[in-house]
Amino acid sequence: MESFIIFISISLTIIIIIPFYRVLKGPTVFDRLLGAGAIGTKTVVLILLLGLLFKRLEMFIDIALAYAILSFISSLIVAKYFSTEKAKE
Amino acid sequence: MNEVKDILTILFLLLGSFFMLIGSIGVIRLPDFFTRSHATSKSDTLGIMLIVVGLICYEGLELNSLKLMIIFVFIALANPVGSHALARAAFKFGIKPWFKKEEKDQD
Numbered sequence: 001m002e003s004f005i006i007f008i009s010i011s012l013t014i015i016i017i018i019p020f021y022r023v024l025k026g027p028t029v030f031d032r033l034l035g036a037g038a039i040g041t042k043t044v045v046l047i048l049l050l051g052l053l054f055k056r057l058e059m060f061i062d063i064a065l066a067y068a069i070l071s072f073i074s075s076l077i078v079a080k081y082f083s084t085e086k087a088k089e
Numbered sequence: 090m091n092e093v094k095d096i097l098t099i100l101f102l103l104l105g106s107f108f109m110l111i112g113s114i115g116v117i118r119l120p121d122f123f124t125r126s127h128a129t130s131k132s133d134t135l136g137i138m139l140i141v142v143g144l145i146c147y148e149g150l151e152l153n154s155l156k157l158m159i160i161f162v163f164i165a166l167a168n169p170v171g172s173h174a175l176a177r178a179a180f181k182f183g184i185k186p187w188f189k190k191e192e193k194d195q196d
Contacts, residue, residue, distance in 0.1 A: 001095055001098070001099075004099055004102070005102070008102050008103075008106055011106055011110075012106060012109070015106065015109050015110050015113050016113075018113035018114070018116070018117060019113055019116050019117075021117055022116050022117055022125070028122060028179070028184055030122050030175060030178070030179040030182070030184065031122055031125065033175060034116065034122065034125055034126055034129055034175065035116060037129060037171065037172070037175065038112065038113065038116055038128075038129040038133060041129075041133050041134075041137060041164070041168060042109060042113075042133065042137075044137065044160075044164070045105070045109070045136070045137050045140050045141075048140070048141070048144060048157075048160075049140075049144075052144065052147070057148070057153050058152070058153060058156075061153060061156040061157065061160065062156075064160060065156070065159065065160050065163065068160065068163060068164055068167065069163070069167075071171075072167040072168070072170070072171050075171040075172075075174065075175055076170075076171060076174050078175075078178075079171075079174035079175045079177065079178035080174070080178070082178040082179070082181075082182055083177065083178040083181040083182065
């Protein structure tokens with residue numbers, strides 16, 4: 001069971017690297033935001049799996065929850081900034 | 090009982106990571122911003138939910154499972170709202186959705 005969770009964590013890190021291509025190449029700034037948002041939400045799961053591996057899940061659950069809240073609020077704030085007129089130029 | 094727990098955990102973890110892989114591929118392959126936001130908001134959320142349910146199965150009935158349930162509910166609510174805010178800002182910013190007849194692939 002332990003090695004299976006390690007295998008899932010490694011495949012998850014590979015899955016996290018894929019959106020980096022979109023962050024680098026994205027034509028508009030929103031594609032980059034999308035890639036960063038995707039990486040953020042995937043990192044929450046990676047933190048949880050690592051918490052399981054390190055046998056101290058209680059601490060890592062709080063870290064993952066804080067990170068999920070932060071990534072959610074940051075995407076809201078950036079979306080709010082880009083819908084204002086000042087961001088147009 | 091222990092085997093059933095392990096089998097359930099393995100099944101949910103595999104399904105969850107499969108959907109996250111699909112989400113990542115969707116972010117790359119889809120032609121336009123609005124189609125890409127489909128990939129991240131929907132399949133990512135499903136992937137996370139499946140993995141969190143797998144962890145809940147692995148943990149059994151404990152305090153950790155309650156905290157994982159909280160994460161499950163929060164991600165289920167927050168992820169779509171974040172993607173919607175981003176898509177709305179993009180539309181107000183002036184990004185036109187992609188149509189087939191344009192044949193201009195915004196890669």
